[in-house]
Amino acid sequence: MGVPGEIAGLHEAWQQYGRLPWKSLFQPAIKLAKDGFVVAPYLALSIAESTKILNDPGLQKVFAPGNKLLKAGDVCYNKDVRKAGGIIKMEDLKNYKVRVTDAVAVDAMGYTIHGMPSPSSGTLGMSLVMNIFKRWSQLRDHGTSHLCIVDGERNAVSMTTTVNYGFGAGLLSPLTGIVINNEMGDFSAPTEISDDQLPPAPANFIEPNKRPLSSMTPIIVTKGNQLAGVLGGSGGLYIIPAIVQVFLNHFVLGMEPLHAVLSPRVYHELIPNVVSTRTGLCYAGIT
Structure with a gap:
């Protein structure tokens, strides 16, 4: 615990x-x-x-x-x-x-994505994927919850909470x-x-007063210093690819928000070398 x-x-x-x-x-x-x-x-x-x-x-x-x-x-x-x-x-x-820290800011496709710094890997992982997309000519839920809030004054909150597994x-x-x-x-x-699980990561070994690596990806998207969107999701390792694909669906391909969320997704676990697909209401939750 x-x-x-x-x-x-x-x-x-x-x-x-x-x-x-x-x-x-x-x-x-x-x-x-x-x-x-x-x-x-x-x-x-x-x-x-x-x-x-x-x-x-x-x-x-x-x-x-x-x-x-x-x-x-x-x-x-x-x-x-x-x-x-x-x-x-x-x-x-x-x-x-x-620990109060400044958000990590990543520029991608004309937008600025503001998200969690390490030990969360979500924003950095999304940045990695977006940098890969720049070179192209085309573009499971555990015990995690996420909420996106925008009030009448355009104040925005993207918050992920979790007890880890269901x-x-x-x-x-x-x-x-x-x-x-x-x-x-x-x-x-x-x-x-x-061959069927991620190798040990010494930088993420248990130590006193240390926060573990996380895939949580609460992000706030701006364009021209104006709020463009608030995203986040649940689903463990599914979070990062889910956020990336919904971001692309809406901000790049122009889908309406609901369509962007409900569209089919693909996910690669890296280890093992398996690609899975999700259609309709995906296992990886997202808002």
Whole structure:
């Protein structure tokens, strides 16, 4: 489990740019935690496909009460969280420090793409692909979520959040109701080299106070210093090629946003040497 830092990051963003009272921002989430929420079809599919839920008492109590998996339209809530109040006291959480950095800016095809610096590889990977395209004459979801926001003043936010795999480490804390992440899995480990998996990456080995390599690609696109678009997605290693192809579909080929998202995509895993295709609503989510 990696130290959860999402709330700390949101608080830092609020301190710098927020206008509303901090407490008011969480009222909708608090209401959902107390009263529950209706299970959407996408979540129902993830619940049905996951083998982790019935193996962990915490997950089972929330997502399979009475040993019966929740389905679309059911109400999901955690009674223990409502009773406990969800208070966490951990030294690691207190010591977590938010790192504020400038966005990486990449020029591509008349647009400027602003995205995450390392250890996220998304923006740099997209830059690599775009540089390859300049020489041409033609042009699976884990536990990740992404949101794109543009307000009436043209302020833009592109934010990716994740617990890594679907339902994280497959463990849910009964006291807090929080699904435990398995972000440590994003680090590389010194294993034997094989033909069906990526080789070890020493620069991404586990070290204290280190952030693992990531494929998250939240980006903001500008043209002539004016906002042109906000993109991002989920799907682990599928994120980067999904973002690249949707970017090309819309900004280069002129497709409407929905058509750009729903158009077929191709993906190469590099190792193993396999090319896969996706049609319709792709496994790699994107907004």
